[in-house]
Amino acid sequence: MQTLLKILLRYSNFLVFIALEVAAFMLLSRNNVYPRSSILSTANSFVAWQNEQIHEINSYFHLRSMNEQLAAENAALRNQICSMDSAQTGESFHYVPAKAVEMTTDRLHNYVTINKGSKDGIQRGQGVRNEDGVVGIIRTVGPNYSVVLPIINTYTNLSCRFTKNDYIGTLQWNGKDCRFAQLADVAAHMVVNPGDTIITSGLSPVFPEGIPVGIVESSVLKEGDSYHTIRVRLHTNFKRLKYVEIVQNAAQNELEDLHHGLD
Amino acid sequence: MDWIKQIGRYIVVMLLQVLLLDQLQLWGACHPYVYILCLLMMPITLPHSVSMVIGAAVGLVMDIFCNSLGVHTAACILLMFIRPYLIGVIVNDKDRLNEQISLRAIGMEALIKYVVILVLIHHLTVFLLAAWSWAHIGFVLLETLVSSLITISLIISYNALRYK
Numbered sequence: 020m021q022t023l024l025k026i027l028l029r030y031s032n033f034l035v036f037i038a039l040e041v042a043a044f045m046l047l048s049r050n051n052v053y054p055r056s057s058i059l060s061t062a063n064s065f066v067a068w069q070n071e072q073i074h075e076i077n078s079y080f081h082l083r084s085m086n087e088q089l090a091a092e093n094a095a096l097r098n099q100i101c102s103m104d105s106a107q108t109g110e111s112f113h114y115v116p117a118k119a120v121e122m123t124t125d126r127l128h129n130y131v132t133i134n135k136g137s138k139d140g141i142q143r144g145q146g147v148r149n150e151d152g153v154v155g156i157i158r159t160v161g162p163n164y165s166v167v168l169p170i171i172n173t174y175t176n177l178s179c180r181f182t183k184n185d186y187i188g189t190l191q192w193n194g195k196d197c198r199f200a201q202l203a204d205v206a207a208h209m210v211v212n213p214g215d216t217i218i219t220s221g222l223s224p225v226f227p228e229g230i231p232v233g234i235v236e237s238s239v240l241k242e243g244d245s246y247h248t249i250r251v252r253l254h255t256n257f258k259r260l261k262y263v264e265i266v267q268n269a270a271q272n273e274l275e276d277l278h279h280g281l282d
Numbered sequence: 283m284d285w286i287k288q289i290g291r292y293i294v295v296m297l298l299q300v301l302l303l304d305q306l307q308l309w310g311a312c313h314p315y316v317y318i319l320c321l322l323m324m325p326i327t328l329p330h331s332v333s334m335v336i337g338a339a340v341g342l343v344m345d346i347f348c349n350s351l352g353v354h355t356a357a358c359i360l361l362m363f364i365r366p367y368l369i370g371v372i373v374n375d376k377d378r379l380n381e382q383i384s385l386r387a388i389g390m391e392a393l394i395k396y397v398v399i400l401v402l403i404h405h406l407t408v409f410l411l412a413a414w415s416w417a418h419i420g421f422v423l424l425e426t427l428v429s430s431l432i433t434i435s436l437i438i439s440y441n442a443l444r445y446k
Binding site: 035 | 305330335338359
């Protein structure tokens with residue numbers, strides 16, 4: 020008995036080591052098999068709180084990439100909607116997400132530069148939109164970047180229609196205020212009220228029908244005029260333009276060839 | 283060094299570990315566990331069994347933060363078990379061992395040997411237990427090497443700055 024005690028004392032450290040390791044491995048194997056104990060895991064409220072704080076802080080650093088991810092997802096969703104629509108109408112539009120890297124809003128001939136080019140399949144004449152509405156039309160294409168002629172450029176003409184009665188007009192810009200554009204070619208017999216909604220007409224191959232453009236702000240019909248003077252409040256905020264989508268129409272080249280054939 | 287200072291250092295190191303190092307996501311293979319600095323530097327005069335219990339406690343707290351119950355506990359107990367034997371082998375001048383293990387107490391050469399061996403053993407144990415199979419042994423070894431390198435350099439630089 021005494022020798023046994025002596026041996027135990029002599030190897031007590033080793034025995035403590037073995038006992039502790041056995042306990043640790045029991046925790047380890049239990050943890051692999053049974054549900055975790057809520058106190059001894061990150062479900063522990065202090066640890067969870069701490070993790071949540073860290074996550075909160077971290078999420079600020081990921082805002083940019085999350086935005087880009089959302090933009091890409093939006094384009095993908097729009098593509099899906101289009102493929103559903105195209106099954107009915109025979110049109111086929113495709114969306115490519117891009118980012119506006121440079122723009123002007125205070126000149127007569129404003130432009131927007133975006134970070135997609137011919138390498139991404141961008142071609143001159145394709146439409147550009149964002150979440151809110153129409154942005155413009157691709158003017159110049161480089162390998163990695165393109166320049167967009169926005170609707171706030173005095174060169175731009177965009178075919179639009181009223182949602183209420185499908186009446187067609189041409190959107191132009193007078194070079195003054197980037198929040199408003201003018202709708203021309205609306206005949207005097209047509210009744211125009213402030214608040215009427217304007218969308219793309221779908222008559223050109225650039226944009227599909229129904230992309231939001233703006234809302235009628237005011238309309239003036241002078242004595243003897245045969246056309247309204249209509250001021251449209253644009254949906255797109257060009258001062259805060261960031262993420263855009265390029266509208267690609269599979270039939271665009273074919274349609275343009277046909278039109279050239281007429282000339 | 284008194285115990286208040288030891289505990290204070292433990293809290294600071296744990297904060298560094300949980301708030302900063304655990305958030306690192308470098309190539310998925312870099313998980314430095316600097317919290318063992320406190321265990322490595324504890325005075326060797328402490329009874330062996332007591333130091334193993336402290337190791338178990340420190341490992342358990344880390345496990346709670348990592349959601350890996352048992353992994354760090356087992357590795358830290360092993361670390362604290364080996365420690366006195368290793369010190370006996372690499373430190374010749376035993377006169378200064380009544381204080382904590384630091385650069386000042388055992389010199390640079392012995393400190394590097396001591397830290398490198400123990401960190402490698404600890405990290406290898408942690409990653410092996412966490413993987414829980416031999417199937418990923420290549421990745422486990424890579425993980426051990428990369429993470430140990432960072433842990434070792436952090437612990438040595440802490441000593442070099444604090445106890446030169």
